[in-house]
Every structure is written in structure tokens, then in C-alpha cells.
Amino acid sequence: MPYSKQTLQGSRIAYLDVLKRLKERVLSTESYGYEEVHGVLRLHLNECLYSPPQHVLEAVSRAIAEANLYPSLDMFNRFRELLAKYSGVDINMVYPFPGADGALKTLFYTFVNPGDVVLTLRPTFSMVEIYSNFFGLKKIYVELVDGGDSWLADFNKLSEASKRADLVIIVDPNNPTGNTVFSGRKELLELIALSTKGFVVVDETYYEFSGYTIAKYVNDFPNVVVVRSLSKAFCLAGFRLGYVIAHPEVLKNIIKTSTPFDIPTPSLAAGIAALENLNYHMKIINKVRQLREELYTALKSMGFRVYKSYANFLLVKDHRPLDEYLLSRGIAIKRVGEDLYRISVGCEDAVKKLLQALGELV
Ligand SMILES: Cc1ncc(COP(=O)(O)O)c(C=O)c1O
Numbered sequence: 038m039p040y041s042k043q044t045l046q047g048s049r050i051a052y053l054d055v056l057k058r059l060k061e062r063v064l065s066t067e068s069y070g071y072e073e074v075h076g077v078l079r080l081h082l083n084e085c086l087y088s089p090p091q092h093v094l095e096a097v098s099r100a101i102a103e104a105n106l107y108p109s110l111d112m113f114n115r116f117r118e119l120l121a122k123y124s125g126v127d128i129n130m131v132y133p134f135p136g137a138d139g140a141l142k143t144l145f146y147t148f149v150n151p152g153d154v155v156l157t158l159r160p161t162f163s164m165v166e167i168y169s170n171f172f173g174l175k176k177i178y179v180e181l182v183d184g185g186d187s188w189l190a191d192f193n194k195l196s197e198a199s200k201r202a203d204l205v206i207i208v209d210p211n212n213p214t215g216n217t218v219f220s221g222r223k224e225l226l227e228l229i230a231l232s233t234k235g236f237v238v239v240d241e242t243y244y245e246f247s248g249y250t251i252a253k254y255v256n257d258f259p260n261v262v263v264v265r266s267l268s269k270a271f272c273l274a275g276f277r278l279g280y281v282i283a284h285p286e287v288l289k290n291i292i293k294t295s296t297p298f299d300i301p302t303p304s305l306a307a308g309i310a311a312l313e314n315l316n317y318h319m320k321i322i323n324k325v326r327q328l329r330e331e332l333y334t335a336l337k338s339m340g341f342r343v344y345k346s347y348a349n350f351l352l353v354k355d356h357r358p359l360d361e362y363l364l365s366r367g368i369a370i371k372r373v374g375e376d377l378y379r380i381s382v383g384c385e386d387a388v389k390k391l392l393q394a395l396g397e398l399v
Pocket residue numbers: 082083135136137138139162208212240242265266267268274277278279
């Protein structure tokens with residue numbers, strides 16, 4: 038019997054009455070809309086199209102035999118230790134989360150109360166808006182400016198608006214525009230970190246494709262927290278691995294609702310194996326960066342309006358329905374605005390297939 042029928046017949050409280058008990062901020066939040074696409078080239082989610090390396094797969098298959106037990110604290114600590122080494126910070130400054138997304142959610146729990154003010158650049162990663170709505174925050178935006186070749190953040194406006202914000206969220210490199218915001222520059226971070234009365238979260242999910250980071254400044258500005266991911270550069274999106282880098286005393290508070298069991302054993306095994314042998318990942322990162330530049334140049338020479346990107350995707354501005362056209366050619370991309378399309382770089386074959394399909398359009 039379908040679940041809804043069971044509750045309707047068996048329940049002594051009408052679910053519509055129960056819904057009224059939910060907070061307005063929860064009821065009015067739109068959830069993340071996603072429909073699966075099948076049998077097509079996936080260039081719509083900024084995924085890594087290279088499979089994880091053999092040593093990661095082997096480590097995972099060894100780990101699943103222990104899945105009857107809670108994840109081991111030794112593995113958790115080893116993963117944390119490797120993350121610290123990789124990030125060039127002390128172990129007490131880094132903590133794993135289930136994806137960058139899991140980290141972001143926890144930072145909202147930690148830093149804001151309903152009615153607080155959140156500031157972001159716009160457009161940016163869709164989950165920022167969703168969490169802001171869910172937590173009942175007042176949203177203020179600084180619009181990124183279309184500078185022709187790249188999207189620009191107005192730091193005067195940003196630092197002015199930061200004064201009113203309890204939480205500033207900067208995605209750097211930004212999704213979907215691909216621009217870098219701080220370019221790793223301490224003085225730009227300082228402008229925001231010292232202006233705001235609250236916290237600054239810098240989402241560096243695409244860090245490896247830009248090479249820029251402000252993680253080394255979190256001790257200078259303890260109100261700055263960095264979020265990172267192993268989904269993109271490490272080709273481990275299915276394992277849901279992310280982490281936070283923060284001042285040790287701030288981090289102690291961020292992790293108050295976390296347990297060492299939040300990351301599944303196979304994911305810990307994957308993360309450890311990946312970080313113990315970085316060679317494969319460094320090659321992938323270099324390859325994606327090279328393909329991104331090649332794709333950018335090729336699209337430009339075909340007459341497309343494409344923006345410089347520091348991530349693993351490119352943003353294209355076009356008045357034609359590029360998403361529909363490419364889907365009909367077996368390629369999924371993401372429409373992110375009226376005439377804006379975000380396209381993952383993918384791998385060599387993906388770039389070839391994409392350029393061929395777009396070549397037939399122009
Ligand atoms: C800016 C940004 N932050 C966070 C995430 C989520 O990453 P994860 O897969 O680590 O949860 C994404 C995913 O696309 C993203 O673009």
C-alpha cells in the first residue's frame with residue numbers, strides 16, 4: 038500500500054494540520070531541483086569525468102568488509118592528518134565533512150540565527166540561497182558585473198555591505214561564473230574580514246583548478262572559514278568528501294554537532310588512498326586546466342561569448358537554447374540564467390564531442 042494512503046487512513050492527525058506547525062521559513066524554502074539525465078555525456082554538474090585511480094578502488098573494496106562496524110577513529114584521524122598536510126595547516130585546523138555541501142550546512146547551523154543577515158555575490162552556488170531561506174536569513178547581494186571576458190566583484194560594495202552581514206559567503210572560484218574573487222590576495226580578504234561583524238565563509242570547492250587559496254590566512258583572520266571538496270579535483274563526488282579549514286578555537290565550535298562517524302568507512306578509505314598518492318590527481322588537475330584553456334580558445338574562435346574560468350567548467354552567454362540543442366545531441370549542460378549556460382570541461386573525449394556538436398550549430 039502506498040505510504041500516503043497508510044497515513045491518511047491510519048493517522049489520527051491530518052497531515053495538513055501538522056504542516057501548519059512547521060516554521061514558515063521551512064515551508065517557504067524551495068528544495069534543490071534536480072532531475073537525472075540518462076545515457077548522455079554529463080557536462081551539467083561540474084563532475085570529474087575521469088574515474089578514481091585503481092589504488093583508491095582497491096582501498097575501498099578492502100574497507101567495505103568492515104561496514105558492519107562504525108567507521109574507525111584511526112581512519113578518521115589519518116584522513117584528517119592527510120587533509121592537514123595537503124592543505125598546509127595544523128591538524129587541529131581541519132575537519133572532514135560529508136561533502137563541501139555538508140560542511141556549508143553545518144556552518145549555517147553554527148554561525149546564524151533566523152533573522153540574521155547573509156551576504157553573497159550573485160549569481161552563485163544555488164545551495165547558498167536554499168540554506169539562507171531555510172535558516173530564515175535576510176539576504177543581501179552584491180551583483181557580479183559582467184566584464185565581457187570575466188565576471189568582476191566590486192570590492193567597495195562588498196566591504197560596505199559586509200558591515201551589515203552576520204555571514205558573508207564567497208564562492209571562490211565562483212560557480213557558475215568561473216571567476217576568482219580574492220585571487221589569493223590577503224589585502225582583499227582583509228577588506229571583507231575586517232569590515233564584517235560576522236563570519237566569512239570562503240567556498241574553495243574548485244580551488245585546485247585556480248591554484249589560488251586564502252586558507253593560509255585563517256589564523257590571521259579567525260572569522261574566516263574555508264570550505265573545500267574532494268568531489269571535483271579528486272574525482273570522488275560519489276564518496277561525499279569535503280572539509281573545513283578554520284582557526285582551531287573556531288573549529289572546536291563548528292564541529293559540536295559532528296561525530297567521527299559522519300563519514301562512511303568506504304569514503305574514508307577513498308580519501309586516505311587519494312591523499313596518500315597525489316600523483317594521479319595532480320595529473321588530472323593539470324589535464325583539466327589545459328583542456329579548459331583549449332575549450333575556451335576553441336569556443337571563442339567559433340564566435341561564442343565565453344568567460345575566463347578558474348574552475349573545471351566554462352560559462353557561455355548565448356541567446357539560443359544551447360541546453361536543448363546539446364541534449365538532442367546527447368550532451369547535458371546546465372542553463373543557469375536567461376541566456377547563460379554552464380558547461381563542464383570533462384575530459385578529452387567530452388571536449389571533442391562538445392566542439393563537434395557546437396561546430397554544427399554555428
Ligand atoms: C561552489 C560549490 N560548493 C559546494 C559544492 C558541493 O560539493 P560537494 O560535492 O563536496 O558537496 C558544489 C558542487 O557543485 C559547488 O559548486
